[in-house]
Amino acid sequence: MKLNAVESCLVPQQQTHLVHLALAGYPREVCGVVFSHDIIVQYRNISPDPEHNYDAEIDMGDNDIKAIWHSHPNGPNTPSDTDLQFIEHCERHGMHFRHIIVTLKGVFEYEAERDATSSAA
Numbered sequence: 001m002k003l004n005a006v007e008s009c010l011v012p013q014q015q016t017h018l019v020h021l022a023l024a025g026y027p028r029e030v031c032g033v034v035f036s037h038d039i040i041v042q043y044r045n046i047s048p049d050p051e052h053n054y055d056a057e058i059d060m061g062d063n064d065i066k067a068i069w070h071s072h073p074n075g076p077n078t079p080s081d082t083d084l085q086f087i088e089h090c091e092r093h094g095m096h097f098r099h100i101i102v103t104l105k106g107v108f109e110y111e112a113e114r115d116a117t118s119s120a121a
């Protein structure tokens with residue numbers, strides 16, 4: 001899987017909103033979804049280790065999901081190994097949405113490159 005850094009689908013005000021949510025949740029990771037029409041929803045982080053990870057009861061089959069976002073309160077602005085595994089999982093199951101990492105400095109957005117070999121199954 002090839003992951004590309006892409007320009008954010010969110011307008012600057014929404015990016016700032018996500019940074020504020022990350023700040024409010026510090027030092028825990030916060031997470032949520034961007035639905036179509038750029039509606040941002042925060043989900044409760046139910047990970048047993050919320051300072052280093054996130055988990056949420058998101059209906060991943062929802063066709064309205066445009067992006068999944070979560071914070072890295074202490075950076076980095078790149079996906080962790082766990083994040084990459086999650087993105088691979090999504091792609092393998094045909095869930096092609098963007099993945100947004102929010103740090104206290106800004107919003108960083110990634111999109112897996114669609115390719116014929118990995119989109120089967």
Ligand SMILES: [Zn+2]
Nearest residue numbers: 072079080083
């Ligand atoms: Zn992460």
